Amino acid sequence: MPARLAHVSPAPSPRAPAEVDFTSLRRRVDAALEEFLEAQARHPVDACLPPLVDVVREFVEGGKRLRPLFCYCGWLAGGGEPGGGPVAKVGAALELFHTFALIHDDVMDRSATRRGRPTVHRVLADRYHGKDREAAARFGVNAAILLGDLCQAWSDELLCAAGERWRRRAEPVLHAMRTQVMVGQYLDLAGEWTEDALDRSWRALRHKTAGYTVERPLQVGAMLADAGPEVLRLCTAYGRPLGEAFQLRDDLLGVFGSPEVTGKPALDDLREGKPTVLMNLAWRRAGSRQRALIRELHGDPALDEAGAERLRDVIRRTGADTAVAELIELKAGQALAALDDVTVPAPARTACADLARAATRRTR
Amino acid sequence: MPARLAHVSPAPSPRAPAEVDFTSLRRRVDAALEEFLEAQARHPVDACLPPLVDVVREFVEGGKRLRPLFCYCGWLAGGGEPGGGPVAKVGAALELFHTFALIHDDVMDRSATRRGRPTVHRVLADRYHGKDREAAARFGVNAAILLGDLCQAWSDELLCAAGERWRRRAEPVLHAMRTQVMVGQYLDLAGEWTEDALDRSWRALRHKTAGYTVERPLQVGAMLADAGPEVLRLCTAYGRPLGEAFQLRDDLLGVFGSPEVTGKPALDDLREGKPTVLMNLAWRRAGSRQRALIRELHGDPALDEAGAERLRDVIRRTGADTAVAELIELKAGQALAALDDVTVPAPARTACADLARAATRRTR
Numbered sequence: 001m002p003a004r005l006a007h008v009s010p011a012p013s014p015r016a017p018a019e020v021d022f023t024s025l026r027r028r029v030d031a032a033l034e035e036f037l038e039a040q041a042r043h044p045v046d047a048c049l050p051p052l053v054d055v056v057r058e059f060v061e062g063g064k065r066l067r068p069l070f071c072y073c074g075w076l077a078g079g080g081e082p083g084g085g086p087v088a089k090v091g092a093a094l095e096l097f098h099t100f101a102l103i104h105d106d107v108m109d110r111s112a113t114r115r116g117r118p119t120v121h122r123v124l125a126d127r128y129h130g131k132d133r134e135a136a137a138r139f140g141v142n143a144a145i146l147l148g149d150l151c152q153a154w155s156d157e158l159l160c161a162a163g164e165r166w167r168r169r170a171e172p173v174l175h176a177m178r179t180q181v182m183v184g185q186y187l188d189l190a191g192e193w194t195e196d197a198l199d200r201s202w203r204a205l206r207h208k209t210a211g212y213t214v215e216r217p218l219q220v221g222a223m224l225a226d227a228g229p230e231v232l233r234l235c236t237a238y239g240r241p242l243g244e245a246f247q248l249r250d251d252l253l254g255v256f257g258s259p260e261v262t263g264k265p266a267l268d269d270l271r272e273g274k275p276t277v278l279m280n281l282a283w284r285r286a287g288s289r290q291r292a293l294i295r296e297l298h299g300d301p302a303l304d305e306a307g308a309e310r311l312r313d314v315i316r317r318t319g320a321d322t323a324v325a326e327l328i329e330l331k332a333g334q335a336l337a338a339l340d341d342v343t344v345p346a347p348a349r350t351a352c353a354d355l356a357r358a359a360t361r362r363t364r
Numbered sequence: 365m366p367a368r369l370a371h372v373s374p375a376p377s378p379r380a381p382a383e384v385d386f387t388s389l390r391r392r393v394d395a396a397l398e399e400f401l402e403a404q405a406r407h408p409v410d411a412c413l414p415p416l417v418d419v420v421r422e423f424v425e426g427g428k429r430l431r432p433l434f435c436y437c438g439w440l441a442g443g444g445e446p447g448g449g450p451v452a453k454v455g456a457a458l459e460l461f462h463t464f465a466l467i468h469d470d471v472m473d474r475s476a477t478r479r480g481r482p483t484v485h486r487v488l489a490d491r492y493h494g495k496d497r498e499a500a501a502r503f504g505v506n507a508a509i510l511l512g513d514l515c516q517a518w519s520d521e522l523l524c525a526a527g528e529r530w531r532r533r534a535e536p537v538l539h540a541m542r543t544q545v546m547v548g549q550y551l552d553l554a555g556e557w558t559e560d561a562l563d564r565s566w567r568a569l570r571h572k573t574a575g576y577t578v579e580r581p582l583q584v585g586a587m588l589a590d591a592g593p594e595v596l597r598l599c600t601a602y603g604r605p606l607g608e609a610f611q612l613r614d615d616l617l618g619v620f621g622s623p624e625v626t627g628k629p630a631l632d633d634l635r636e637g638k639p640t641v642l643m644n645l646a647w648r649r650a651g652s653r654q655r656a657l658i659r660e661l662h663g664d665p666a667l668d669e670a671g672a673e674r675l676r677d678v679i680r681r682t683g684a685d686t687a688v689a690e691l692i693e694l695k696a697g698q699a700l701a702a703l704d705d706v707t708v709p710a711p712a713r714t715a716c717a718d719l720a721r722a723a724t725r726r727t728r
Contacts, residue, residue, distance in 0.1 A: 153542035
């Protein structure tokens with residue numbers, strides 16, 4: 001799950017001032033989320049619920065609302081009015097769905113921090129009544145599985161709150177999106193260095209980032225605006241390569257990025273043995289001694305900074321990092337080029353171009 | 365999660381032949397499930413999906429369709445036609461939601477078997493490519509979390525397939541139901557013997573069984589039939605005590621039942637340290653030496669049959685088992701009495717009465 005995507009700044013670059021008001025959209029998404037969560041806490045089915053709502057609320061706060069933002073771009077591209085209409089509530093539903101996905105992602109990766117703060121299963125472990133630390137950790141994980149489940153259920157409830165008309169337009173894309181993210185996450189589970197591992201890593205990236213994070217949210221926005229086939233084709237032609245560039249950049253940051261920028265400990269991806277495209281490219285190109293080193297260190301939960309530096313050295317020597325950086329340029333270029341092929345309203349074009357450029361920045 | 369509820373026979377008792385055709389409803393629910401899953405496997409977003417659909421398909425096969433059945437009772441009580449109309453598809457959606465809940469329940473409990481077969485995380489662990497057994501187990505758990513997530517998403521998709529009109533009628537109840545089962549499961553997570561443990565165990569039972577398994581499915585059926593307030597009141601007056609009786613019986617079977625009847629290893633509940641009403645009553649009544657024994661053995665993952673027998677002996681000596689058996693009689697009686705207070709169509713009454721009687725049978 002692309003944690004570091006959350007740190008792409010949605011603000012326009014200084015030289016191309018966007019005409020799109022992301023700040024106000026973000027504010028409306030946050031208000032819709034808060035309104036929904038507040039209602040859940042105000043009339044709880046059980047007294048245990050309000051403190052759990054607070055955990056969700058605090059976790060949700062750190063997000064940059066990337067999916068609502070792409071949803072808004074799709075809406076504008078489809079001719080929707082600049083105010084955003086239903087995008088705030090539907091975007092809030094996307095965000096709550098993403099909350100579910102991140103909570104479970106952190107459980108699966110056993111991550112300790114996210115967005116610079118303790119992950120949900122860690123927060124919940126601290127609420128265990130009792131001294132047995134192992135029991136507390138297990139309680140935290142199980143409670144986080146349930147709270148994630150609840151967020152998935154609630155994202156659907158929030159979608160209903162947006163109104164029948166909007167829900168019906170968005171739903172077919174949302175169904176595809178939900179299946180796609182689970183499939184992407186499944187392909188992303190650590191495995192062995194089998195023959196098809198590189199292919200699997202590409203498919204994972206396409207489903208969970210190109211599809212789930214960019215193309216589908218764009219399509220949701222376009223569908224809400226009742227867009228024609230040309231705009232829907234743009235969502236794919238622009239969204240897929242951009243999503244790929246985003247994830248490839250995320251893979252690079254996971255190995256070479258600094259924790260202050262990413263909000264995640266620097267060694268998490270390497271310790272978890274994430275089967276990224278970057279690592280698979282390195283493996284493909286590695287000699288037998290380099291492979292032995294990857295086998296030994298990649299996925300070692302006790303990996304230290306010295307070991308990580310040895311892994312980084314192998315990656316650099318294979319040239320996999322350069323290859324990935326080139327791919328990012330290429331994909332971002334494809335995304336930008338797609339924007340020239342169709343006529344879309346100016347604010348949508350500016351917003352999409354800014355986002356494509358943001359994907360190529362800060363690759364270290 | 366009440367595993368053993370699945371083993372309540374929905375067949376009518378010999379002396380009161382029901383006029384309700386459960387077998388044919390069950391067949392239609394199964395057909396709707398199969399049709400949906402087949403469609404997911406036929407046009408997969410990725411090649412990894414069809415084998416995962418097969419895992420769901422095999423897991424789903426063993427269920428007794430208790431929630432669709434209650435949904436059907438609610439439909440009949442509300443004046444729905446005996447064919448069942450939308451109940452087959454909506455019931456299939458309930459069943460797929462339950463599949464999600466059970467997959468995650470088994471992950472949380474680390475259960476090895478369900479319905480006499482390996483649990484989903486065990487099945488998936490066997491598909492791991494590699495020799496590291498610990499990595500395989502972790503892969504199985506993570507893949508099962510994702511497959512459960514997918515089943516929740518798909519249950520909503522199946523509900524849409526039932527049609528706008530029916531979906532809109534069922535949805536408010538479904539929203540409440542989803543929150544309630546997560547809350548019930550949360551309260552059911554093993555904790556310490558704190559002052560409020562008995563209260564928590566009652567609340568868990570009320571949400572996850574009385575609400576999720578009986579009252580809500582009844583209400584869904586009643587809403588589908590556009591029932592009036594009197595029938596909706598019946599869903600609560602009959603459904604809640606019946607659900608409580610079901611779960612209390614389940615608790616007894618979890619300690620005293622034979623694995624051939626329950627489909628679960630006899631010691632699972634005790635090894636997991638399930639904070640049931642039964643165990644909490646025993647704890648309340650136990651002396652200090654009995655409490656020490658409960659503390660030592662309840663929740664011990666390595667508990668053997670001799671240890672289990674010592675726990676059973678404590679429960680018997682405190683009289684907690686007798687108290688629970690009496691409660692079951694009382695609650696089932698309340699459910700039956702509620703049926704006399706309103707006028708509902710004869711087939712619905714017969715079906716409901718049969719189910720209430722089934723709850724009191726086979727308490728050992």
